[in-house]
Protein backbone atom coordinates (compact mmCIF):
# COMPACT_ATOMS: atom_id res chain seq x y z
CA UNK A 1 0.00 0.00 0.00
CA UNK A 2 2.82 2.33 0.90
CA UNK A 3 4.61 1.59 -2.36
CA UNK A 4 1.42 2.31 -4.26
CA UNK A 5 0.93 5.64 -2.47
CA UNK A 6 4.52 6.59 -3.20
CA UNK A 7 4.09 5.68 -6.83
CA UNK A 8 0.99 7.87 -7.03
CA UNK A 9 2.82 10.79 -5.46
CA UNK A 10 5.65 10.32 -7.94
CA UNK A 11 3.22 10.32 -10.83
CA UNK A 12 1.49 13.44 -9.53
CA UNK A 13 4.81 15.24 -9.06
CA UNK A 14 6.10 14.31 -12.52
CA UNK A 15 2.78 14.96 -14.24
CA UNK A 16 2.89 18.56 -13.03
CA UNK A 17 5.97 19.06 -15.23
CA UNK A 18 5.07 16.66 -18.04
CA UNK A 19 3.33 19.29 -20.14
CA UNK A 20 6.17 21.84 -19.87
CA UNK A 21 8.73 19.07 -20.50
CA UNK A 22 7.04 18.05 -23.73
CA UNK A 23 6.30 14.55 -22.42
CA UNK A 24 2.61 14.61 -23.39
CA UNK A 25 1.29 13.81 -26.84
CA UNK A 26 -2.09 13.28 -28.45
CA UNK A 27 -2.95 10.21 -30.44
CA UNK A 28 -5.99 9.96 -32.68
CA UNK A 29 -8.09 6.85 -33.22
CA UNK A 30 -10.24 6.87 -36.33
CA UNK A 31 -13.91 5.96 -36.17
CA UNK A 32 -15.53 4.37 -39.22
CA UNK A 33 -19.00 3.91 -40.68
CA UNK A 34 -20.55 0.63 -41.84
CA UNK A 35 -18.55 0.80 -45.09
CA UNK A 36 -15.38 1.27 -43.04
CA UNK A 37 -14.99 4.86 -44.21
CA UNK A 38 -13.54 7.31 -41.64
CA UNK A 39 -16.21 9.50 -40.05
CA UNK A 40 -14.32 10.97 -37.11
CA UNK A 41 -11.56 10.38 -34.59
CA UNK A 42 -11.09 10.38 -30.83
CA UNK A 43 -8.12 12.14 -29.26
CA UNK A 44 -6.37 10.10 -26.59
CA UNK A 45 -3.61 11.44 -24.38
CA UNK A 46 -0.22 9.74 -24.20
CA UNK A 47 2.49 10.30 -21.59
CA UNK A 48 6.07 9.22 -22.08
CA UNK A 49 8.14 9.99 -18.98
CA UNK A 50 11.65 11.40 -19.18
CA UNK A 51 13.04 7.88 -18.58
CA UNK A 52 11.19 6.63 -21.67
CA UNK A 53 8.51 4.63 -19.86
CA UNK A 54 4.86 5.06 -20.86
CA UNK A 55 2.15 5.71 -18.29
CA UNK A 56 -1.37 4.61 -19.27
CA UNK A 57 -4.19 7.19 -19.19
CA UNK A 58 -6.17 4.86 -16.93
CA UNK A 59 -3.34 5.38 -14.40
CA UNK A 60 -2.57 9.11 -14.74
CA UNK A 61 -5.97 10.59 -15.64
CA UNK A 62 -7.56 9.69 -12.27
CA UNK A 63 -4.50 11.20 -10.52
CA UNK A 64 -4.77 14.35 -12.66
CA UNK A 65 -8.46 14.56 -11.77
CA UNK A 66 -7.85 14.18 -8.04
CA UNK A 67 -5.06 16.78 -8.01
CA UNK A 68 -6.80 19.33 -10.21
CA UNK A 69 -4.08 19.10 -12.87
CA UNK A 70 -6.72 17.83 -15.28
CA UNK A 71 -7.91 21.41 -15.84
CA UNK A 72 -4.58 22.44 -17.35
CA UNK A 73 -4.26 19.16 -19.27
CA UNK A 74 -7.84 19.43 -20.52
CA UNK A 75 -7.19 22.93 -21.86
CA UNK A 76 -4.14 21.66 -23.65
CA UNK A 77 -6.14 18.79 -25.17
CA UNK A 78 -8.80 21.23 -26.36
CA UNK A 79 -6.20 23.35 -28.12
CA UNK A 80 -4.56 20.26 -29.61
CA UNK A 81 -7.94 19.15 -30.93
CA UNK A 82 -8.57 22.50 -32.61
CA UNK A 83 -5.13 22.46 -34.21
CA UNK A 84 -5.53 18.84 -35.34
CA UNK A 85 -8.95 19.66 -36.85
CA UNK A 86 -7.44 22.51 -38.84
CA UNK A 87 -4.58 20.35 -40.12
CA UNK A 88 -7.00 17.61 -41.17
CA UNK A 89 -9.25 20.16 -42.86
CA UNK A 90 -6.31 21.63 -44.79
CA UNK A 91 -5.45 18.10 -45.96
CA UNK A 92 -9.00 17.70 -47.27
CA UNK A 93 -10.39 15.63 -44.38
CA UNK A 94 -13.24 17.32 -42.62
CA UNK A 95 -13.74 15.00 -39.64
CA UNK A 96 -15.25 15.84 -36.26
CA UNK A 97 -12.78 15.18 -33.43
CA UNK A 98 -13.91 13.79 -30.09
CA UNK A 99 -12.18 14.77 -26.87
CA UNK A 100 -12.68 13.36 -23.38
CA UNK A 101 -13.82 16.07 -21.00
CA UNK A 102 -13.37 15.36 -17.29
CA UNK A 103 -16.03 16.40 -14.78
CA UNK A 104 -13.50 18.63 -12.96
CA UNK A 105 -12.75 20.42 -16.21
CA UNK A 106 -16.41 20.76 -17.17
CA UNK A 107 -17.24 22.18 -13.73
CA UNK A 108 -14.74 25.04 -13.96
CA UNK A 109 -16.93 28.14 -13.54
CA UNK A 110 -15.55 29.73 -16.71
CA UNK A 111 -15.44 26.55 -18.81
CA UNK A 112 -17.79 27.87 -21.50
CA UNK A 113 -15.72 31.06 -21.85
CA UNK A 114 -12.52 29.02 -21.99
CA UNK A 115 -13.89 26.90 -24.82
CA UNK A 116 -15.12 29.94 -26.71
CA UNK A 117 -11.71 31.58 -26.28
CA UNK A 118 -9.78 28.58 -27.63
CA UNK A 119 -12.12 28.37 -30.64
CA UNK A 120 -11.64 32.06 -31.30
CA UNK A 121 -7.88 31.95 -30.90
CA UNK A 122 -7.33 28.87 -33.07
CA UNK A 123 -10.04 29.59 -35.64
CA UNK A 124 -11.41 26.04 -35.41
CA UNK A 125 -15.21 25.70 -35.73
CA UNK A 126 -17.24 24.37 -32.80
CA UNK A 127 -18.90 21.83 -35.10
CA UNK A 128 -15.47 20.25 -35.48
CA UNK A 129 -15.54 19.09 -31.87
CA UNK A 130 -17.48 16.47 -29.96
CA UNK A 131 -17.14 16.50 -26.17
CA UNK A 132 -17.22 13.05 -24.61
CA UNK A 133 -18.61 13.16 -21.09
CA UNK A 134 -19.22 10.28 -18.73
CA UNK A 135 -22.32 9.41 -16.80
CA UNK A 136 -20.43 10.48 -13.66
CA UNK A 137 -20.84 14.07 -14.78
CA UNK A 138 -24.52 13.58 -15.34
CA UNK A 139 -25.47 12.34 -11.88
CA UNK A 140 -24.64 15.40 -9.77
CA UNK A 141 -25.37 19.13 -10.17
CA UNK A 142 -27.78 18.11 -12.88
CA UNK A 143 -29.38 21.53 -13.41
CA UNK A 144 -26.06 23.31 -13.69
CA UNK A 145 -24.67 20.59 -15.94
CA UNK A 146 -27.64 20.81 -18.28
CA UNK A 147 -27.48 24.62 -18.42
CA UNK A 148 -23.77 24.51 -19.23
CA UNK A 149 -24.26 21.86 -21.89
CA UNK A 150 -26.88 24.04 -23.54
CA UNK A 151 -24.52 27.02 -23.48
CA UNK A 152 -21.82 24.96 -25.20
CA UNK A 153 -24.33 23.47 -27.63
CA UNK A 154 -25.34 27.04 -28.53
CA UNK A 155 -21.72 27.58 -29.60
CA UNK A 156 -22.02 24.50 -31.82
CA UNK A 157 -20.31 21.90 -29.61
CA UNK A 158 -21.79 18.39 -29.77
CA UNK A 159 -21.96 15.94 -26.84
CA UNK A 160 -21.39 12.24 -26.55
CA UNK A 161 -21.92 10.01 -23.52
CA UNK A 162 -18.76 7.91 -23.18
CA UNK A 163 -18.72 4.38 -21.72
CA UNK A 164 -22.50 4.43 -21.93
CA UNK A 165 -24.22 1.82 -19.80
CA UNK A 166 -21.49 1.50 -17.18
CA UNK A 167 -22.69 4.31 -14.90
CA UNK A 168 -25.70 4.42 -12.64
CA UNK A 169 -27.45 7.41 -14.07
CA UNK A 170 -31.11 8.09 -14.45
CA UNK A 171 -32.03 7.56 -18.08
CA UNK A 172 -34.42 10.52 -17.84
CA UNK A 173 -31.42 12.83 -18.29
CA UNK A 174 -31.07 11.67 -21.86
CA UNK A 175 -34.12 13.67 -22.86
CA UNK A 176 -33.08 16.81 -21.00
CA UNK A 177 -29.64 17.14 -22.47
CA UNK A 178 -28.50 18.36 -25.85
CA UNK A 179 -26.87 15.03 -26.72
CA UNK A 180 -25.64 13.99 -30.13
CA UNK A 181 -24.24 10.54 -29.48
CA UNK A 182 -23.88 7.52 -27.20
CA UNK A 183 -20.71 5.44 -27.09
CA UNK A 184 -21.33 1.82 -26.22
CA UNK A 185 -18.71 0.77 -23.69
CA UNK A 186 -16.11 -1.76 -24.73
CA UNK A 187 -17.15 -4.13 -21.94
CA UNK A 188 -20.45 -4.80 -23.75
CA UNK A 189 -18.72 -5.33 -27.08
CA UNK A 190 -16.11 -7.72 -25.71
CA UNK A 191 -18.46 -10.70 -25.43
CA UNK A 192 -20.50 -9.89 -28.52
CA UNK A 193 -21.90 -11.78 -30.36
CA UNK A 194 -21.48 -14.88 -28.15
CA UNK A 195 -22.79 -13.69 -24.82
CA UNK A 196 -26.56 -13.18 -24.47
CA UNK A 197 -26.29 -10.49 -21.83
CA UNK A 198 -23.86 -8.44 -23.89
CA UNK A 199 -25.93 -8.65 -27.05
CA UNK A 200 -29.14 -7.80 -25.17
CA UNK A 201 -27.52 -4.63 -23.83
CA UNK A 202 -26.04 -3.66 -27.20
CA UNK A 203 -29.37 -4.11 -28.96
CA UNK A 204 -31.23 -2.16 -26.26
CA UNK A 205 -28.82 0.77 -26.53
CA UNK A 206 -29.14 0.78 -30.34
CA UNK A 207 -32.94 0.74 -30.12
CA UNK A 208 -33.04 3.47 -27.49
CA UNK A 209 -30.62 5.69 -29.40
CA UNK A 210 -32.72 5.22 -32.50
CA UNK A 211 -35.87 6.36 -30.65
CA UNK A 212 -34.05 9.37 -29.21
CA UNK A 213 -32.45 10.31 -32.52
CA UNK A 214 -28.91 9.85 -31.21
CA UNK A 215 -25.91 8.57 -33.11
CA UNK A 216 -24.16 5.51 -31.71
CA UNK A 217 -20.46 4.67 -31.75
CA UNK A 218 -19.46 1.22 -30.53
CA UNK A 219 -15.97 1.14 -29.04
CA UNK A 220 -13.39 -1.59 -28.65
CA UNK A 221 -14.15 -3.58 -31.81
CA UNK A 222 -11.37 -6.10 -32.27
CA UNK A 223 -12.89 -8.87 -34.41
CA UNK A 224 -14.71 -9.11 -37.73
CA UNK A 225 -17.49 -11.03 -35.96
CA UNK A 226 -18.10 -8.10 -33.62
CA UNK A 227 -18.17 -5.68 -36.56
CA UNK A 228 -20.52 -7.89 -38.60
CA UNK A 229 -22.85 -8.22 -35.66
CA UNK A 230 -22.94 -4.45 -35.09
CA UNK A 231 -23.54 -3.67 -38.76
CA UNK A 232 -26.34 -6.24 -38.92
CA UNK A 233 -28.01 -4.56 -35.96
CA UNK A 234 -27.73 -1.12 -37.50
CA UNK A 235 -24.87 0.39 -35.49
CA UNK A 236 -23.78 3.38 -37.61
CA UNK A 237 -20.23 3.96 -36.30
CA UNK A 238 -17.42 1.84 -34.91
CA UNK A 239 -14.06 2.40 -33.23
CA UNK A 240 -11.52 -0.28 -32.36
CA UNK A 241 -8.22 -1.95 -33.10
CA UNK A 242 -9.85 -3.87 -35.98
CA UNK A 243 -10.08 -0.61 -37.93
CA UNK A 244 -7.37 1.62 -36.49
CA UNK A 245 -5.10 1.92 -33.46
CA UNK A 246 -4.62 5.28 -31.78
CA UNK A 247 -1.70 6.98 -33.60
CA UNK A 248 -0.02 10.38 -33.93
CA UNK A 249 -1.70 12.85 -36.29
CA UNK A 250 1.04 12.49 -38.93
CA UNK A 251 0.36 8.75 -39.17
CA UNK A 252 -3.39 9.29 -39.30
CA UNK A 253 -2.93 11.83 -42.11
CA UNK A 254 -0.82 9.27 -44.01
CA UNK A 255 -3.49 6.58 -43.52
CA UNK A 256 -6.23 8.92 -44.72
CA UNK A 257 -4.14 10.00 -47.70
CA UNK A 258 -3.44 6.39 -48.69
CA UNK A 259 -7.12 5.46 -48.32
CA UNK A 260 -7.97 8.27 -50.74
CA UNK A 261 -5.51 7.18 -53.42
CA UNK A 262 -7.12 7.13 -56.91
CA UNK A 263 -6.99 3.34 -57.36
CA UNK A 264 -8.75 2.62 -54.07
Ligand code: C2E
Pocket residue numbers: 029043044045056057058061077100101102132162163186219220221222239240241242246
Ligand atom coordinates in the same frame (compact mmCIF):
# COMPACT_ATOMS: atom_id res chain seq x y z
P1 C2E B 1 -12.11 6.05 -23.39
O1 C2E B 1 -12.43 7.48 -23.63
O2 C2E B 1 -13.26 5.13 -23.24
O3 C2E B 1 -11.16 5.64 -24.58
C1 C2E B 1 -11.17 4.41 -25.24
C2 C2E B 1 -10.01 3.55 -24.78
O4 C2E B 1 -10.12 2.26 -25.41
C3 C2E B 1 -8.64 4.09 -25.20
O5 C2E B 1 -7.71 3.70 -24.17
C4 C2E B 1 -8.36 3.31 -26.49
O6 C2E B 1 -6.99 3.22 -26.79
C5 C2E B 1 -8.94 1.97 -26.11
N1 C2E B 1 -9.32 1.17 -27.27
C6 C2E B 1 -9.75 1.58 -28.48
N2 C2E B 1 -10.03 0.55 -29.29
C7 C2E B 1 -9.77 -0.57 -28.57
C8 C2E B 1 -9.86 -1.97 -28.87
O7 C2E B 1 -10.26 -2.40 -29.96
N3 C2E B 1 -9.52 -2.83 -27.88
C9 C2E B 1 -9.07 -2.40 -26.66
N4 C2E B 1 -8.73 -3.34 -25.77
N5 C2E B 1 -8.98 -1.09 -26.35
C10 C2E B 1 -9.33 -0.20 -27.30
P2 C2E B 1 -6.68 4.74 -23.59
O8 C2E B 1 -6.12 5.59 -24.67
O9 C2E B 1 -5.75 3.93 -22.75
O10 C2E B 1 -7.56 5.67 -22.67
C11 C2E B 1 -8.19 5.17 -21.54
C12 C2E B 1 -9.12 6.19 -20.93
O11 C2E B 1 -8.36 7.31 -20.44
C13 C2E B 1 -10.11 6.79 -21.91
O12 C2E B 1 -11.20 5.91 -22.08
C14 C2E B 1 -10.47 8.08 -21.21
O13 C2E B 1 -11.43 7.84 -20.20
C15 C2E B 1 -9.16 8.47 -20.55
N6 C2E B 1 -8.48 9.48 -21.39
C16 C2E B 1 -7.63 9.30 -22.43
N7 C2E B 1 -7.24 10.48 -22.95
C17 C2E B 1 -7.86 11.45 -22.23
C18 C2E B 1 -7.89 12.88 -22.26
O14 C2E B 1 -7.27 13.55 -23.10
N8 C2E B 1 -8.66 13.52 -21.32
C19 C2E B 1 -9.39 12.85 -20.38
N9 C2E B 1 -10.11 13.53 -19.51
N10 C2E B 1 -9.41 11.50 -20.33
C20 C2E B 1 -8.65 10.81 -21.24
Ligand code: MG
Pocket residue numbers: 042099100132162
Ligand atom coordinates in the same frame (compact mmCIF):
# COMPACT_ATOMS: atom_id res chain seq x y z
MG1 MG C 1 -13.61 8.51 -24.82
Ligand code: MG
Pocket residue numbers: 162163183185186219
Ligand atom coordinates in the same frame (compact mmCIF):
# COMPACT_ATOMS: atom_id res chain seq x y z
MG1 MG D 1 -15.13 4.99 -23.84
Ligand code: MG
Pocket residue numbers: 163
Ligand atom coordinates in the same frame (compact mmCIF):
# COMPACT_ATOMS: atom_id res chain seq x y z
MG1 MG E 1 -13.21 4.09 -21.00
